[in-house]
Amino acid sequence: MRILTRYICLTALFLTALSCTPGIPQCGQIEEDADIFPDYRETTVPPNIAPLNYMVRNDAEKILTRVCGPAGEEIVISGRKVKFPLKEWRDLLNRSKGKDLTIETYLCKNGQWSRLRDFSCHVAQEEIDGWITYRFLAPSYEFHSYLSIDQRDVTSFKSRELYHNRFEHSRTKQQCINCHSFQNYHTDRWQLHVRLIESGTVIVDGEKGEKVDLKTEQTISGGFYPAWHPTENLIVYSNNWLRQFFFARNYNRIEQQDNDSDLIMYDVDSNEVTPVAKDSVLFENYPAWSPDGRTLYYSCANQPELRELSDVELGEHFEDFKYDILKRSFDPSTKQFGPPKMVMNAKKMDKSALFPRISPDGRRMLVAVARFGSCHNYHRDSDLWMMNLENGKLDKLEILNSDEADSYHNWSSNGRWIIFTSRRMDGVHTRIFFSYFDKDGKVHKPFVLPQEDPEHYIKTFKSYSVPEPTVEPLRQSIRQVRRIVRQDALKANYRE
Numbered sequence: 001m002r003i004l005t006r007y008i009c010l011t012a013l014f015l016t017a018l019s020c021t022p023g024i025p026q027c028g029q030i031e032e033d034a035d036i037f038p039d040y041r042e043t044t045v046p047p048n049i050a051p052l053n054y055m056v057r058n059d060a061e062k063i064l065t066r067v068c069g070p071a072g073e074e075i076v077i078s079g080r081k082v083k084f085p086l087k088e089w090r091d092l093l094n095r096s097k098g099k100d101l102t103i104e105t106y107l108c109k110n111g112q113w114s115r116l117r118d119f120s121c122h123v124a125q126e127e128i129d130g131w132i133t134y135r136f137l138a139p140s141y142e143f144h145s146y147l148s149i150d151q152r153d154v155t156s157f158k159s160r161e162l163y164h165n166r167f168e169h170s171r172t173k174q175q176c177i178n179c180h181s182f183q184n185y186h187t188d189r190w191q192l193h194v195r196l197i198e199s200g201t202v203i204v205d206g207e208k209g210e211k212v213d214l215k216t217e218q219t220i221s222g223g224f225y226p227a228w229h230p231t232e233n234l235i236v237y238s239n240n241w242l243r244q245f246f247f248a249r250n251y252n253r254i255e256q257q258d259n260d261s262d263l264i265m266y267d268v269d270s271n272e273v274t275p276v277a278k279d280s281v282l283f284e285n286y287p288a289w290s291p292d293g294r295t296l297y298y299s300c301a302n303q304p305e306l307r308e309l310s311d312v313e314l315g316e317h318f319e320d321f322k323y324d325i326l327k328r329s330f331d332p333s334t335k336q337f338g339p340p341k342m343v344m345n346a347k348k349m350d351k352s353a354l355f356p357r358i359s360p361d362g363r364r365m366l367v368a369v370a371r372f373g374s375c376h377n378y379h380r381d382s383d384l385w386m387m388n389l390e391n392g393k394l395d396k397l398e399i400l401n402s403d404e405a406d407s408y409h410n411w412s413s414n415g416r417w418i419i420f421t422s423r424r425m426d427g428v429h430t431r432i433f434f435s436y437f438d439k440d441g442k443v444h445k446p447f448v449l450p451q452e453d454p455e456h457y458i459k460t461f462k463s464y465s466v467p468e469p470t471v472e473p474l475r476q477s478i479r480q481v482r483r484i485v486r487q488d489a490l491k492a493n494y495r496e
Helices: 011-018 086-095 311-315 477-485
Strands: 044-047 053-054 063-066 074-078 099-107 113-116 119-123 132-138 149-151 159-164 177-182 186-196 200-205 209-214 226-227 232-247 254-267 272-277 283-290 295-300 324-331 339-342 352-358 364-370 383-388 407-411 418-423 429-435 463-470
Touching: 044 429, 074 086, 074 383, 099 200, 119 324, 149 177, 159 477, 177 226, 177 324, 177 463, 186 226, 186 295, 200 477, 209 477, 232 283, 254 295, 254 311, 272 295, 283 352, 295 352, 339 364, 352 407, 364 407, 383 407, 407 463, 429 463
Parallel strands: 044 119, 254 283
Antiparallel strands: 063 074, 063 099, 099 113, 099 119, 132 149, 132 463, 149 159, 177 186, 186 200, 200 209, 226 232, 232 254, 254 272, 283 295, 295 324, 324 339, 352 364, 364 383, 407 418, 418 429
């Protein structure tokens, strides 16, 4: 039996205080839970996840932690910060697939050792996609300063910037970057919006990268929220005229409102924009493809009474916006869409549903649901719901949600992991969370993206926004992306 052991002992006195069992004191168990941050207790984790480093916050002079695998493997750590060696951690998880890890916590107070209640983590059989790309920014962005698009290797703690706006930022000019998107979890085709200075949409297609201008005389704006077709070189965008409100005393700090919104499709090969949903009464937004690419889902507010209001009046009615989820069939051979059909009538429930995301098997849909509006990542009442697309049954996913905003979400490529953002840690900053979705359709307790320093989420005052998983890392360097951003934008052509 192989024993994986690491001792990080503070003093020789600490060593002599332990029992004859190497590193482990002989003591009784007490009725007290380990107070750990971040909270990884009783979670299900991928077998390829980075070490779940945490700190023990119980009052103690000395702390010892032992993690035991199902066949007797173990890692022993001393100190308040529990930081696992990467190699030993990977070996332990690889040997524990489909089984539980048991975590023992020992405290020394006033010279006496005691053992807290044990807790466990279950190691799933299925891995999670190895990379997450996200926008790293301040939680409120009235000024577009110091934004970056970062990519993190979730199997370790390595990360890098894909692009940042410090190249262009100054007192007299600003640059916003957002809406990174990938085709079918791979990085050979991806896109990124650049706004204000050097504006345009960066589109990378294999080895070719260029910047395009999707705004035409026939459209409201350039592309906003993207959905890259899973197999075809086509991207559907929302086409928005947006307004933002920044509040001092409102329950929700920021509100974003559609003054107008349609859907368009961009053909990357032909450089053509065509309309998808262009109704003068409806507000269409947030497109998403089914995994087979034959159905387009999107959010839609059918509220003609709001269309009759002036711009000023419309700004006073942001709480009246209610979005449903609709879908349209799509024929890839003709590039034609069918008529809209209702999928989820959220308005009937006095709710607003956004961000439809379809599971890789096509059977379930995740949506963000709140009382109103089109910007749920700032709504404290936003929760994630799941719809069974085969029978229409809704699940409010109680174990997944919190009292703070739970919103932008996605599926792993194998459909076994839900990736989403939440402000549950402090009510201000958005963090990335993972939840296991098992083969029986059960959602498990979520856990936050692990960090090397257990105090990272206490010390870092930035948000992680729009987490997009991929099965491979980005191929371009930050300098290559910068060169594309600085190109002149190719004007797209419009075709009915």
